[in-house]
Amino acid sequence: MVLQKRLNYGFNGYQVPVIPRASRSARGRGTIRKKPDSSQIQAFEILASVAGNFLQENESSNPENVVLAKDPRTLSGTNIKDKHGDERSFKGALFEHGACSEIASVFVPSMQGKHDNHRVMGDSSFLDNHLEGQGQNVPEREDERIKGRSVNGKTIHIKGCSNGLIEPGHGVSKHCSSANNVEKPSLEGRKPLDSFPKCFTSRKLVNRDDDETLDRCTQLNSKNNTSGAPPDTPKLKDASPFISDENNSRDISELESLQRMYPFKKRKFFNQTSSSASDRGSQCQGMFDSSDTIRVNGTNHAIEESSSIVGQQAHFGSRGCNVKLSIKSFKVPELFIDIPETATIGSLKRTVMEAVTAILGDELHVGILLQGKKVRDDSKTLIQTGISQDDKRHRLGFMLEPRHTQSPSSYNDDPCYPTTSSRQKLSRQSTSVTLQQGTYNVSKERSMIKIESYAEGDLNMVTSLADTSANNNMSKCRALVAVPAINMETLAVVPFRRKSENPDFAQRRIRRPFSVLEVEALVQAVEKLGTGRWRDVKQRAFDHAKHRTYVDLKDKWKTLVHTARISPQQRRGEPVPQELLDRVLAAHAYWSQQQCKHQLKPL
DNA sequence: ATTAGGG
DNA sequence: CCCTAAT
Structure with a gap:
């Protein structure tokens, strides 16, 4: 039938x-x-x-x-x-x-x-x-x-x-709705590496790719930041030391500057049949x-x-x-x-x-x-x-x-x-x-x-x-x-695939390397939310990046950690600022530790 | 639907 | 990125 x-x-x-x-x-x-x-x-x-x-x-x-x-x-x-x-x-x-x-x-x-x-x-x-x-x-x-x-x-x-x-309100409304998704309290004040450009404290990315817009609307959660732990998370005595409210409030302007710092790659709308992998990140998408x-x-x-x-x-x-x-x-x-x-x-x-x-x-x-x-x-x-x-x-x-x-x-x-x-x-x-x-x-x-x-x-x-x-x-x-x-x-x-690909099978998703901006957003989110809440990370920083699933983010974090541990010579693709990688390691260490703590003595 | 990991 | 087992 x-x-x-x-x-x-x-x-x-x-x-x-x-x-x-x-x-x-x-x-x-x-x-x-x-x-x-x-x-x-x-x-x-x-x-x-x-x-x-x-x-x-x-x-x-x-x-x-x-x-x-x-x-x-x-x-x-x-x-x-x-x-x-x-x-x-x-x-x-x-x-x-x-x-x-x-x-x-x-x-x-x-x-x-x-x-x-x-x-x-x-x-x-x-x-x-x-x-x-x-x-x-x-x-x-x-x-x-x-x-x-x-x-x-x-x-x-x-x-x-x-x-x-x-969809103007897009980010805003969406994020507002997730307000209950309050982050764990941050360890006040501690800012990301000083050496890192201030703008990187902004959490969300500005999409450099149509759909990849990690909206600039920020989460408007600055008020929530210190208020308490996420509903679904046990309240922690200590919290993510990575993010401060201050940072949040600067999201917008910082994002703007961030954007300036990382200018969009020029994108070719036409004749892009064959694009290099490195270019793809900026070639598609938009919703x-x-x-x-x-x-x-x-x-x-x-x-x-x-x-x-x-x-x-x-x-x-x-x-x-x-x-x-x-x-x-x-x-x-x-x-x-x-x-x-x-x-x-x-x-x-x-x-x-x-x-x-x-x-x-x-x-x-x-x-x-x-x-x-x-x-x-x-x-x-x-x-x-x-x-x-x-x-x-x-x-x-x-x-x-x-x-x-x-x-x-x-x-x-x-x-x-x-x-x-x-x-x-x-x-x-x-x-x-x-x-x-x-x-x-x-x-x-x-x-x-x-x-x-x-x-x-x-x-x-x-x-x-x-x-x-x-x-x-x-x-x-x-x-x-x-x-x-x-x-x-x-x-x-519309995924751009080569004709030669066998259409008989579910096509593998197109590879879309994370941009530095995205990495920044990811790091920022993980610093705040930890490594076990990918759904939240997604919602927080990649809500509008339709092509980034929480699994993707989790995977990316995995590779980021790996990348951060290997020598710069061994790294490939668009180089990620060392500052970011340092943050990755720091966050990874921090949250790993938290995880251990909670496993040993779950309140 | 998510998370966590191996492939 | 994919695939999956376990939640």
């Missing part, structure tokens, strides 16, 4: 590489959406055309245009090809269990050939309506519509979180929890709260003064797919396609954000708007938005706990469709599509606004499709 276990795929949005399954925590925890900007967005006809054309070419409702790929960055090779699609069951394709998280969905224009099927085209070219005039003559209607929609303003913007939701700094095109750009990740290049050529934009990916709202294990690949594709169609089908608009503000006036030129200015181009954001905009109030409603009124809105704006074999739910609550564009540098798609508007040249735009997403979460959730 076949288990009807259902596989849930939470699509984090079609990034055009799409991210599968948002981590539960990311979804479930009080995610916060940014309030819509008071100012409104304006249509950017050209981009709308781009998007529209892309989607049309995609035969929106054609499931064959959805490709399941093991590695979203590669649209070929690891794809689960169509021809097998309808025959292969999920099981056959090893889509079950852990593998689910590694499935990425990618939009593939049928133009690419290999995926086209004998399918009637455009059984639902949902964009036909609103994009008819795309290109040259942007229909005024479009403007009207957009304006109308803008009034309702429902564009949400995101900072960091892949799913388009911000989120993205750090406040987001790298764009390998450089760091502080992203404004409401801005989408955008990079734009202004080229002031001797002749044109055209503004060249490179849109790396479109982000489509998060989708949740619920489909039986026995469903076929083909049906999965269909389901996904339907979901996508449903969410985009109504209409699509492009909104533009400049420095967090929506640009309303369609008649303004890029220059007038300032978009072409060098200093502002980083702040340019594009959004694809579904037609039906929700009222701003909806933003304030937690989708998880909709109020009566908001629930109505939700019901109106949500789409739930049941297919033969699967269902998906689309909540337009999150239906903001973000277009991420980045400054130059990337193959394909450099779209000249001027050109595009003039001749509706879409061919380039389709290249969008193949560009890997930058979404933090995407990076976080």
